[in-house]
Amino acid sequence: MIFLATLPLSVLLGRVFCGWMCPINTVMIPVYWLGKKLGISHREPPTWARSGYWKWVVLIISFLLMSMGRRVGLKINVMVLLTVVAALVTLLYKPEFWHKYLCPFGALQNLTGRWAYYDQKVDQSPCTGCRLCQKTCPAGAITISNRKANIDPTFCLTCLDCTPVCPTEAISYGRSKEDTKGSASVAG
Numbered sequence: 001m002i003f004l005a006t007l008p009l010s011v012l013l014g015r016v017f018c019g020w021m022c023p024i025n026t027v028m029i030p031v032y033w034l035g036k037k038l039g040i041s042h043r044e045p046p047t048w049a050r051s052g053y054w055k056w057v058v059l060i061i062s063f064l065l066m067s068m069g070r071r072v073g074l075k076i077n078v079m080v081l082l083t084v085v086a087a088l089v090t091l092l093y094k095p096e097f098w099h100k101y102l103c104p105f106g107a108l109q110n111l112t113g114r115w116a117y118y119d120q121k122v123d124q125s126p127c128t129g130c131r132l133c134q135k136t137c138p139a140g141a142i143t144i145s146n147r148k149a150n151i152d153p154t155f156c157l158t159c160l161d162c163t164p165v166c167p168t169e170a171i172s173y174g175r176s177k178e179d180t181k182g183s184a185s186v187a188g
Contacts, residue, residue, distance in 0.1 A: 014116035019159030028090045045097035059104030096140035119153045126168040133162035
């Protein structure tokens with residue numbers, strides 16, 4: 001229910017729940033750091049997982065586990081189960097694998113986050129396409145084309161990790177592109 005309640009929040013503020021409040025993401029951050037220190041958390045997401053339907057499969061399985069558990073009298077803590085799975089995935093792969101391709105709550109946040117009133121964006125004029133933001137993004141939401149960075153609000157966790165690494169201060173959090181027309185950013 002908490003995740004469903006955050007969907008209206010993502011329409012306003014982007015996927016801020018994912019970047020700042022999600023308990024799964026909170027566990028993934030130190031697990032990824034540990035995996036990098038051990039030299040095992042550097043793999044790209046596998047090709048078989050790059051379709052958009054795996055996160056929906058995980059969402060359906062999560063709901064089935066919750067409902068079947070209640071029917072047979074078992075109290076299955078799906079959040080703990082998903083946190084363990086996410087930690088194991090993050091130990092071996094980049095966090096993008098979980099965030100972009102497997103997270104069942106991210107599947108729902110993707111739907112509403114794309115219409116966010118506020119989001120993370122790149123001012124194209126000072127952007128040099130240095131890729132520092134792309135390397136920092138845990139969700140794989142940043143792409144570089146024509147030597148300029150672009151942030152996909154569908155996948156952006158609004159974690160703001162990309163903002164401080166930008167040498168030209170081209171990244172800010174504020175009103176989405178459709179609403180900006182010269183307005184100042186909210187934070188940056």
